[in-house]
Each structure stands twice: as C-alpha cells, then as structure tokens.
Amino acid sequence: MTEEPNYTEDNIRSLDWKEHIRLRPGMYIGKLGDGGAYDDGIYIMLKEVVDNCIDEFVMGHGKTIDISIKDKQVRVRDYGRGIPLGKMIDAVSKMNTGGKYDSKAFKKSVGLNGVGTKAVNALSSYFKVEAIRDGKTKKAEFERGNLVTEHDIEETTSRKGTKVTFLPDEEIFKNYQFRSQYIEKLLWNYAFLNTGLTINFNGEKIFSEEGLKDLIKQNLSNEPVYPIIHLKGEDIEVAITHTQSYGEEYHSFVNGQFTPQGGTHQGEFRAAYVKTIREFFGKDYEASDVRSGIVGGISVKVMEPVFESQTKTKLGSTEVGPDGPSMRAFITDFLKRELDNFLHKNPDTADALQRRIMQSERERKDMAGIKKLAKKRAKEVSLHNKKLRDCRVHLNDDKDNDNKPATTLFITEGDSASGSITKSRNVNTQAVFSLKGKPLNSYGLTKKIVYENEEFNLLQAALNIEESIEDLRYNNIVIATDADVDGMHIRLLLITFFLQFFPDVIKNGHLFVLETPLFRVRDKQQTFYCYSDTEKKEAIESLKGKPEITRFKGLGEISPNEFKYFIGEDIRLSPVLIGQDTPIPKLLEFYMGKNTPDRQEFIIENLKVEKDLVEESI
Known part of the structure; x- marks a missing residue:
C-alpha cells in the first residue's frame, strides 16, 4: 500500500496575475494553436x-484603427x-482593472472586462503600450507581463489615442504563424458591424458602407436567388438571402463580437425566420425547406451579455437586458414586423423565395426513399463499421466547448495509413x-449521391452534418493522404465533396490537410524529421559524418512509434481556406469539370518538377 503524500500549508500556492495566465492560458484565450485555425490564441490576442x-469607436471616439503585422510583431493604434x-x-497589468466596469462609459462593450489586455501582456515576450491624451504621452514596456521600462510622461503633438505593440511568446505558442486570411476576416467583420469605421491593415483599407448587407455579399459563393434583404432596427440588424447551395450559413454577432x-x-x-415565412405565405412549410440554402447575418446589441465561455464565441443570454424583453420576443417581433412588411412591398423577392422553398420541398420528397434506405444501411453497417475508429470526446457533447480538448477526425486512404494513425492516435480525442x-x-x-454512395453516406454520418454543421462531432477534419499524385488527387476529391455539399465546414475553418515528413535524417545519436528539402539540408549539416536518409513515399511506411510525433503536440496542419472573393462554382468547374484541354494547358504552364522546387529552396 502506497503512502499518501502529506497535504499541508506548503501545498497551498498563490499565483500572481501573470503566472496564472501563463500557467492556464486556455482559460483566457481558448486554445493555443500555431495559427492554423481561426480561433487559435494568437488571433484571440x-x-x-x-x-x-x-x-472607443462605438462611444464616438476615433474613426480609424491602424494595424500592422510584421515578423510576428503586432502593432495596433487607435485614435480614441x-x-x-x-x-x-x-x-x-492589474487584474480586474478597466473602464468597462463603469456601465455609463461602456454600455455595450465587447472586450473581456478587465482581462483581455492583461492576458495579451502576460502571453507576449514583448509588450509595449503608449497612451496619448491632452497633449501628453506615457509609455511602458513589458516582457511576459513583467514591467521592464516605464517612461516619464512627456509632451507630444501626436493625435490622441492608444498604441499597443506585442510579440506572442514562442514559449507558449510553438511555431506559430499569422495567416492573413483569418486576420482579414476578423477585421472585415469589425468593419461590417461598425459602418463608418476605417481599418488600415498592412496597407489595405477595410471599410463598409452597408454593414451586414456587405458581409453577406462578400461571403456569397453562389449567385443569390433574390437580392439581399437588409433590415435595421434599434439594437438589431439582419441580412438574408438564399442560394442554390445546400445547408444553412449564418454570421452572428453580439455587441460587434463575432459568435x-x-x-x-x-x-x-x-x-423566428421560419415562423414569419410560414405566416406570410399561410403554409406550414417544413423548417428545413424554409432554411435550405439560406445565407443570413444577424447582429444584436445586448446589455450585460452572458456568454458561455471567456472568449465569447457563443451567447447564452436569454434576455436583451436586465429590464428588456426576452431574446425570443425581441427577434421574433422585429422579423414579424420588418420582414413581413418587406415581402409585402417586394412581391418579386417573395415569389423567388417561395420558389426556392418549393424546390427544396421537391428535392426532400425525391430523396425521402433514398435517405430511408441509406439510414437503414448505415445503421446496419455501424454495428460493424470498420471505416470509423471513433474517439471518446466529441465537439457536440453537452459540455463546455472551451474546456474540452479539440477533437480530430483523420480521413485516410487505405488500411496501411489508417493502421499507423490508429495505433499512435490519442483515443480520447482522435x-x-x-x-x-x-x-x-x-x-x-x-445531394442524392451523398446517400447513394456508401462511403459518402458513412462519412456524413460520422461527422453528423446531415442537417447542419451545428452538431459537427469534431473540431478538426484532417485529410491524411500520401504526398504523391494519387494522394493529391484524393485530397482534391474530398475537398470537392465538402465544397459541393458542405461548404460551411470549410468556411468555418474545420477542414485541414495533414503535413507529414518527406525525409528522416539520422545518425546513432539524433533523428530529424524533415518536411522539405530545406529542412533536410539543415539536418544533414547539423549531423557529423554521413547520416542515413530515408525518403517516405507514403504514410504506410511510417511506423506507429514514429507517427505519434506527427499527430501529437507538434502536429502540422495546413488549413483549407476559401478567399473572400473565391467563386466556388467557377473554381470547381475549372478543376473538377470536363474542361480537360484548359486544365491541361494550365498544368503545363504552372508545373514545377522536384528539381525546380529544390533550386527555389536553396
């Protein structure tokens, strides 16, 4: 019998503010990550x-924000x-200190009350703040939350406002990289929600005149069935249209905060949208038919909002304020009044909307028999389904998402690759x-093919995205194929599947490609796994003598003992991203359609053989 350790006063330890943030960063900024996902910590900072x-802008102070990111260092300047x-x-640098506790000054603010900037300070290897007001300025510099330089107050002719410079700490964020696609989306959302605000990011001007209407317009990947409906009221704004795409797509905000x-x-x-449409047309349409293909944006302003996590990614408030109506009554009354009026005044839009609903209804009825057979087959197969080796934790479990570890589904080609990953994976989360x-x-x-094709149907069932991605079971969907021609082709086919039927999976940052090493370079003392020719050269130079070099031709050649290094803490993932202006139908038509001569000409003109890539890396 082992003796239990003593539990004494020596076991009780108090951490100062920066130690606690650095010890438990996930409590303050969510997951850490390397910048490969939109909600990684560096973007939250x-x-x-x-x-x-x-x-400051919302309170009427300062109409411009200047932001630059260079060599991982971030500079933000406002004119509030x-x-x-x-x-x-x-x-x-002092917890529970901030202007947002004064509800008169910040009635509907978005920042983390008294926490946000402190977390950035503590998690940065370098942090500098400068405040300018009343013709005077004060500067201070920190390292990992520790004050290292405090400058005296000086006279200045600079415009009033605040400057913050920070460098995320590489001790906390391993091998991180800022991706402009994620930053631009974040900043555009700010512009859409704050018309009249100008954001200058690395020389690019970000500005919106029509708010959520501009947001929907920019995010449309297919032609809208009818012009975007744009409705505004006190503390609420809505934009709606439909496309021929499948599923539902929403962009929701609270007090300017993207949720x-x-x-x-x-x-x-x-x-409320379904209820309003049913009452307008006087028909009890299926909710799924009314919402199929919808692209919607909603922004509300709430007093004292309650979020389900510190990083404010999901609203929990059931009321719009301490003395206000319920969220349900507030939104339902607004849509009933404004959307109903709009459809009466715009009969062409109403007719186009109804035709889209009836089209969805016909497609649903046509697929009813196929879906019934597919579900029956999937149920039978699920009892002995060898395709899915599931994990224990899932994204849609009824638990706090912020406190759950991220879960991953690897989609592999063949049994050899899946065997190596299965043996080396974390059974709880992978x-x-x-x-x-x-x-x-x-x-x-x-979409009939999703149900008729056994593999697609089982994949859809594994992900749980038949109706929408709200019940998605995994944070990350990772395509894990060989880095050869066949592997690349499979990647393309899988990305096509998601773009064609479930574009929301990609738009919401859930789809990735697994990067695996191309070479193993080792001697008797050290082993290096290299993802490029450059890394291979560096590894060879760091070893003495003539090292052993292995070229991995496929995932199946990597043993489970080695594979654990590539899907663990140091996993390298390349996100599949859709640009703001990427027209998905044209993209798919060019790469996956029957325009073989055009595609062949493009490949010939842009083809780079291994020799060219090696020369570029030198």
Whole structure:
C-alpha cells in the first residue's frame, strides 16, 4: 500500500496575475494553436486589443484603427480617448482593472472586462503600450507581463489615442504563424458591424458602407436567388438571402463580437425566420425547406451579455437586458414586423423565395426513399463499421466547448495509413475514417449521391452534418493522404465533396490537410524529421559524418512509434481556406469539370518538377 503524500500549508500556492495566465492560458484565450485555425490564441490576442479600439469607436471616439503585422510583431493604434495616463500601467497589468466596469462609459462593450489586455501582456515576450491624451504621452514596456521600462510622461503633438505593440511568446505558442486570411476576416467583420469605421491593415483599407448587407455579399459563393434583404432596427440588424447551395450559413454577432458558435440570438433568429415565412405565405412549410440554402447575418446589441465561455464565441443570454424583453420576443417581433412588411412591398423577392422553398420541398420528397434506405444501411453497417475508429470526446457533447480538448477526425486512404494513425492516435480525442480507394468526383452531382454512395453516406454520418454543421462531432477534419499524385488527387476529391455539399465546414475553418515528413535524417545519436528539402539540408549539416536518409513515399511506411510525433503536440496542419472573393462554382468547374484541354494547358504552364522546387529552396 502506497503512502499518501502529506497535504499541508506548503501545498497551498498563490499565483500572481501573470503566472496564472501563463500557467492556464486556455482559460483566457481558448486554445493555443500555431495559427492554423481561426480561433487559435494568437488571433484571440489580436482581437482583445482591437476590441478596446472598437469600444472607443462605438462611444464616438476615433474613426480609424491602424494595424500592422510584421515578423510576428503586432502593432495596433487607435485614435480614441487614450488610456488615462495615471492608470495606464494598471490597465494592462492589474487584474480586474478597466473602464468597462463603469456601465455609463461602456454600455455595450465587447472586450473581456478587465482581462483581455492583461492576458495579451502576460502571453507576449514583448509588450509595449503608449497612451496619448491632452497633449501628453506615457509609455511602458513589458516582457511576459513583467514591467521592464516605464517612461516619464512627456509632451507630444501626436493625435490622441492608444498604441499597443506585442510579440506572442514562442514559449507558449510553438511555431506559430499569422495567416492573413483569418486576420482579414476578423477585421472585415469589425468593419461590417461598425459602418463608418476605417481599418488600415498592412496597407489595405477595410471599410463598409452597408454593414451586414456587405458581409453577406462578400461571403456569397453562389449567385443569390433574390437580392439581399437588409433590415435595421434599434439594437438589431439582419441580412438574408438564399442560394442554390445546400445547408444553412449564418454570421452572428453580439455587441460587434463575432459568435462563430452561435448562441441564443442565432437560434431564435432561425426559429423566428421560419415562423414569419410560414405566416406570410399561410403554409406550414417544413423548417428545413424554409432554411435550405439560406445565407443570413444577424447582429444584436445586448446589455450585460452572458456568454458561455471567456472568449465569447457563443451567447447564452436569454434576455436583451436586465429590464428588456426576452431574446425570443425581441427577434421574433422585429422579423414579424420588418420582414413581413418587406415581402409585402417586394412581391418579386417573395415569389423567388417561395420558389426556392418549393424546390427544396421537391428535392426532400425525391430523396425521402433514398435517405430511408441509406439510414437503414448505415445503421446496419455501424454495428460493424470498420471505416470509423471513433474517439471518446466529441465537439457536440453537452459540455463546455472551451474546456474540452479539440477533437480530430483523420480521413485516410487505405488500411496501411489508417493502421499507423490508429495505433499512435490519442483515443480520447482522435478518430480515424478509412477510405477504400479514391472517392467519387462529386462535382455537378446532386445531394442524392451523398446517400447513394456508401462511403459518402458513412462519412456524413460520422461527422453528423446531415442537417447542419451545428452538431459537427469534431473540431478538426484532417485529410491524411500520401504526398504523391494519387494522394493529391484524393485530397482534391474530398475537398470537392465538402465544397459541393458542405461548404460551411470549410468556411468555418474545420477542414485541414495533414503535413507529414518527406525525409528522416539520422545518425546513432539524433533523428530529424524533415518536411522539405530545406529542412533536410539543415539536418544533414547539423549531423557529423554521413547520416542515413530515408525518403517516405507514403504514410504506410511510417511506423506507429514514429507517427505519434506527427499527430501529437507538434502536429502540422495546413488549413483549407476559401478567399473572400473565391467563386466556388467557377473554381470547381475549372478543376473538377470536363474542361480537360484548359486544365491541361494550365498544368503545363504552372508545373514545377522536384528539381525546380529544390533550386527555389536553396
């Protein structure tokens, strides 16, 4: 019998503010990550600093924000009132200190009350703040939350406001990289929600005149069935249209804060929209038919919002304020009044909307028999389904998403690759779905193929995305194929499948490609796994003598003992991203359609053989 350790006063330890943030960063900025996902910590840090600038704009102070990111260092400058000079150091280094506790000054703010900037400070290897107001300026510099230089107050002719410079700490964020696609989306969302605000990012001007209407317009990947409906009221704004795409796509906001996981406002919007449409047309349409193909945006302003996590990705408030109506009544009354009026005044839009609903209804009835057979087959197969080796934790479990570890589904080609990943994976958070050969090219096919094709149907069931991605079971869907021609082809076919039927999976940052090493370079003392020729050269130079060099031709050649290094803490993932202006139908038509001569000419003109790539890396 082992003796239990003593539990004494020596076991009780108090951490100061920066130690606690650095020890438990996930409590403050969510997951850490390397910048490969939109909600990684480095973007939350940027957001927390910008949120303070937005609050100044909302209060009527400063119409411009300047942001630059170079060599991983972030600079943010607003032209608001500036932090009061005497409290500037406290504001960025003393917990529970901030102007947002004063509800008169910040009635509907978005920043983390008294926490956000402190978390950025503690998690940065370098942090500098400068406040300018009343013709005077004060500066202070920190390292990992520790004050290293405090400058005296000086006279200045600079415009009032606040400047923040920070460098995320590489001790906390391993091998991180800022991706402009994620930053631009974040900043555009700020512009859409704050018309009249100008954001200058690395020389690019970001500005919106029509708010959510501009947001929907920019995010449309297919032609809208009817012109975007744009409705505005006090503390609420809505934009709606439909496309011929499948599924539902929503962009929801609270007090200017993007809520990627939705929440009560998004849920009530979905319900209120269906109720309003049913009453307008006087028909009890199926909710799925009314919402099929919808692209919607909703923004509400709420007093004292309650979020389901510290990073504010999901709203939990059921009321719009302490003395206000319920969220349901507020949104339902607005849509009933404004959307109903709009449709009466615009009969062409109403007719186009009804035709889209009836089209969805016909497609649903046509697929009813196929879906019934597919579900029966999937149920029978699921009892002995060898394609899916599931994990224990899932994204849609009824638990706090922020406190759950990220879950991953690896989609692999063949049994050899899936065998290595299965043996080396974390059974709690990593699942494996094994493909048999190359999947079907789904470009131009209807959604019936998802149910008729056993592999697609089982993949859809494994992900739980038949109705929408709200019940998605995994944070990350990772395509894990060989880095050869066949592997690349399978990647393309799978990306086509998601773009064709489930574009929301990509738009919401859930789809990735697994990077695996091309070479192993080792001697008797050290082993290096290299992802490029450059890394291989560096590894060879660091070893003495003539090292052993192995070229991995496929995932199946990597043993489970080695594979654990490539899907663990140091996993390298390349996100599949859709640009703001990427027209998905044209993209798929060119790469996956029947325009073989055009595609062949493009490949010939842009083809780079291994020799060219090696020369580029030198």
